[in-house]
Structure formats: structure tokens, C-alpha cells
Amino acid sequence: MSDRLRVGIIGAGGIANGAHIPGWKDLGDAVEVVAVADVAKATAERTAAQHGIPGVYESYEEMLQRERPDAVSVCTPNKFHAPAAIAALAAGAHVICEKPPAMLADEARAMAAAAERAGRLLTFGFMYRFSPEVTAAKRYAEAGAFGEIYTGRVTAMRRRGIPSWGVFTNRELQGGGPLIDIGVHMLDSALYVMGYPEPEGVLGATHTKLGDREPGVAPWGPWNHRNYTVEDVCTALIRFQNGAALLLETSFIANIEPMEELNVRLSGTKAGVKFFPFSVFREENGTLVNQEAAWQPESSGYRAEIAHFARCVRGEAELVSTPAEAVKLQRIIEGIYRSAERGQSVSI
Ligand SMILES: NC(=O)c1ccc[n+]([C@@H]2O[C@H](COP(=O)([O-])OP(=O)(O)OC[C@H]3O[C@@H](n4cnc5c(N)ncnc54)[C@H](O)[C@@H]3O)[C@@H](O)[C@H]2O)c1
Structure with a gap:
């Protein structure tokens, strides 16, 4: 991992634009949001233009493969939390996934197992x-x-x-x-x-x-x-x-x-x-x-949740919201x- 944390965004709707991207941007030079992926290409393009994000993708698989981000925000509808988070973890990224962790307990279990397998961090958007x-x-x-x-x-x-x-x-x-x-x-x-x-x-x-x-x-x-x-x-x-x-x-x-x-x-x-x-x-x-x-x-x-996650990725803090809790x-x-x-x- 370079000094700068390279971040990818999956799903470019309300919470990505309103919370995750501003949260990452708040961290200044320590972070670069390198790419955004959304099945609705126009949404990804609009978000990229608004926040000055260089990479735009329709498919998160392609984004993960090409960009190899250090960290990923999963901001899709709930149905895609598990597949997107598991793919990002398998591609070597640390993941902050929006709440709820998933739709079903088995999906949350699979996400926890994927994080374990990859040796990467997985946390959730419980900002309260x-x-x-x-x-x-x-x-x-x-x-x-x-x-x-x-x-x-x-x-x-x-x-x-x-x-x-x-x-x-x-x-x-x-x-x-x-x-x-x-x-x-x-x-x-x-x-x-x-x-x-x-x-x-x-x-x-x-x-x-x-x-x-x-x-x-x-x-x-x-x-x-x-x-x-x-x-x-x-x-x-x-x-x-x-x-x-x-x-x-x-x-x-x-x-x-x-x-x-x-x-x-x-x-x-x-x-x-x-x-x-x-x-x-x-x-x-x-x-x-x-x-x-x-x-x-x-x-x-x-903002605090993203800043905390960035510190966890740098090894400076422990996750507050864990995969084991998400399964429960x-x-x-x-x-x-x-x-x-x-x-x-x-x-x-
Ligand atoms: N923490 C909070 O308070 C809070 C608030 C709002 C939403 N959320 C969560 O954030 C998630 C997204 O909500 P939102 O309000 O941003 O919804 P949204 O509909 O505004 O945005 C979702 C985006 O994901 C895209 N998308 C759908 N399937 C995709 C896929 N397979 N790959 C990539 N992109 C895909 C859609 O095109 C859309 O642009 C939900 O899980 C929701 O529960 C959390």
C-alpha cells in the first residue's frame, strides 16, 4: 500500500455522494478516491465529474481488477452488499459496506468469511x-x-x-x-x-x-x-x-x-x-x-465513521463495527x- 490510500466507490447514489465520498475527501492528501462504479453509467459519470474522480466504471468487477484499490465503499442497494463486498475483499481491498450488512444472515457469514480469507478489514456504515x-x-x-x-x-x-x-x-x-x-x-x-x-x-x-x-x-x-x-x-x-x-x-x-x-x-x-x-x-x-x-x-x-475506518486500515485503530457483530x-x-x-x- 502506498502512502496514499487509493479508494474505490461501488454504487454512486445518495449515500455515496452525501456521505462516503465527502468523508474520504475530508481526509485530504492521505486519500485519493480513484474510481467509482455504478451499473447506471450516467450516475457514475455524474458523480465522478462532481467530485473529480478519475476512474468511471459500469462494472465493479472491472473497477476492482483495473484499479486494485486499497479500500472500497460499498454503497449499493442491500441486495448487492454481499457480492460487491466479497469481490472487493477478494481483490485485496479493505471494505466499508453500507448498512444493513446484507439481506440475510448467510450473506453476512459469507462476507465475514471472505474478510477472514483475504486478511482484510470489513466494517459497516453504522454511523450512529x-x-x-x-x-x-x-x-x-x-x-x-x-x-x-x-x-x-x-x-x-x-x-x-x-x-x-x-x-x-x-x-x-x-x-x-x-x-x-x-x-x-x-x-x-x-x-x-x-x-x-x-x-x-x-x-x-x-x-x-x-x-x-x-x-x-x-x-x-x-x-x-x-x-x-x-x-x-x-x-x-x-x-x-x-x-x-x-x-x-x-x-x-x-x-x-x-x-x-x-x-x-x-x-x-x-x-x-x-x-x-x-x-x-x-x-x-x-x-x-x-x-x-x-x-x-x-x-x-x-465523517467520523470514514475517518475511523481509514485509521483502522492504517493500523492505527481497531474496528468499532465488526463482521461477527454483523452476523448476529x-x-x-x-x-x-x-x-x-x-x-x-x-x-x-
Ligand atoms: N447510513 C445511512 O444512514 C444510510 C442512508 C442512506 C442509505 N444507506 C444505505 O446505502 C445503500 C444505498 O442507498 P442510497 O440511498 O445511496 O441508494 P441510491 O438508490 O441513491 O443509490 C444506489 C446506487 O447503487 C447503484 N447500483 C445498483 N446496483 C449496483 C451494482 N450491482 N453495482 C454498482 N452499483 C449499483 C444504483 O444505480 C444507484 O446509483 C443502501 O444499502 C442503504 O441502506 C445508508
Whole structure:
């Protein structure tokens, strides 16, 4: 590897342009984004022109072969995460793959095995882990401030938040709806703070009652309800081998009060925590107290995640989000969808 990190981008849509490329560019001379690949050639060309990226490809296989990048951002729809990441790892690149890791647990396992085989790093775009709030919660947990965390609630609810762009409502390309798209962020953050306990079983339910109807109020633009093949809402109970349990609720569209609520609440034997805004709840000197951070740094989780990954590639830091965790997360998500389909709880 030369002094400069040579980076390739696979998939040149919203997250590549809005987060990954700016994140890599932020690192200045230490990094060069050498090429971008997108099945839509015009999209790749537009992105390359906008960011001054020299290499433009329709096929990521060709990009990997010709450019041999040191690191690759995988920013495609979920269906292509596993094949693109595995190809990049096999071509000798370290990979940061957007969330969710994949659509299925077996894909996440294959990605982890590919990283192991290639001796390369594989991590995922869980940028909430780099937020001041989740970072604070993790520090408190590691300091033992919460005691044993045994129960909690994971919320990623939107009242009217069906994306009218991209392929977020296409189950075949994404693997599901709000659970795999936004629920996955909050679930990952909760598990991170809990120390990623081993999951045991889940009971899940999904409902599609509104998204497949003619749109009414659509603050994010009218979506294509005829091609709406994902759940509106997912409700689940997740049990872990250590006895802990999490309740999860997530929606793209539901008749609820807030327009959007993304949050995690965890309860431990010594204290509880809410992530946003970061708050700690405990009993102290005979009084129930709520504690909040007086100040937290402003930070972009997206930029921080790329900067951290670059440091990991240089051997200056350890991955925060690992392939082994991704497999556990994907087992839970797949288990919830399987449970919802079967109408009964499943072991995972
Ligand atoms: N971390 C976050 O908060 C966050 C936010 C948005 C999206 N994402 C994730 O990023 C990924 C992409 O989302 P997006 O919003 O950028 O979608 P998008 O639709 O804007 O872009 C996806 C791009 O991938 C291209 N593509 C499709 N198949 C490809 C293939 N086989 N090879 C190369 N390119 C291919 C498409 O042509 C498109 O340009 C998804 O997995 C999504 O979950 C994460």
C-alpha cells in the first residue's frame, strides 16, 4: 500500500455522494478516491465529474481488477452488499459496506468469511455508533454505570416517512422495509451498548396496511404504492442468551403522534439510559434523578465513521463495527421476518 490510500466507490447514489465520498475527501492528501462504479453509467459519470474522480466504471468487477484499490465503499442497494463486498475483499481491498450488512444472515457469514480469507478489514456504515450520544452511552456501559442491562426499547418510527426515491420500498432489492432500513440503525446502537449479547429467539410481526394504498399526505413526495412490497410497521420482541430482552418498533408509515422518533432506551440494575438526548436515570441518595449531558460535541457520524475506518486500515485503530457483530444483527433481522411470516416465535 502506498502512502496514499487509493479508494474505490461501488454504487454512486445518495449515500455515496452525501456521505462516503465527502468523508474520504475530508481526509485530504492521505486519500485519493480513484474510481467509482455504478451499473447506471450516467450516475457514475455524474458523480465522478462532481467530485473529480478519475476512474468511471459500469462494472465493479472491472473497477476492482483495473484499479486494485486499497479500500472500497460499498454503497449499493442491500441486495448487492454481499457480492460487491466479497469481490472487493477478494481483490485485496479493505471494505466499508453500507448498512444493513446484507439481506440475510448467510450473506453476512459469507462476507465475514471472505474478510477472514483475504486478511482484510470489513466494517459497516453504522454511523450512529460515532454520535456523541451513543459514544457516551457506550462509555457509561463499559464503566459499569448501568449495571446489568436486562431490558430495553428500540424505536425507529416514522409517521409518514416512506422514501419516494431509490429502492427502499422494494423487498427484492432491500430485503425488507423499515426494520432492515432504519430499525437496523437503532438496533445496532442498542446491541453495541449492551456488548452485542448472543441472540436466542425472536417474536416478530409485520403489517402493510397503508404503504400499498394510493398516497395521501406524503411529506417526502408520493411513493409508488403499486411497487410497495415491504412492511409499513414491524413490532418485535428479541430475547438473548444472557436473559436480556429488547422490544423493537419501527415504521415507514403509521398513525402515531411524532413525525419521527429514533431512540433507544435501556434499563440496567444500576441505571437506565436514553440515547437521544443522552439521559441517565437512577436512584441516588433516596431520590430518583435524571441526568443529562450539559454539552456534547457536534459531529457528523458519517465523517467520523470514514475517518475511523481509514485509521483502522492504517493500523492505527481497531474496528468499532465488526463482521461477527454483523452476523448476529443479521440473524436477528432475518429471524424477525421469518417469525412474522410464520406467525410464531423462532429460535435464532
Ligand atoms: N447510513 C445511512 O444512514 C444510510 C442512508 C442512506 C442509505 N444507506 C444505505 O446505502 C445503500 C444505498 O442507498 P442510497 O440511498 O445511496 O441508494 P441510491 O438508490 O441513491 O443509490 C444506489 C446506487 O447503487 C447503484 N447500483 C445498483 N446496483 C449496483 C451494482 N450491482 N453495482 C454498482 N452499483 C449499483 C444504483 O444505480 C444507484 O446509483 C443502501 O444499502 C442503504 O441502506 C445508508
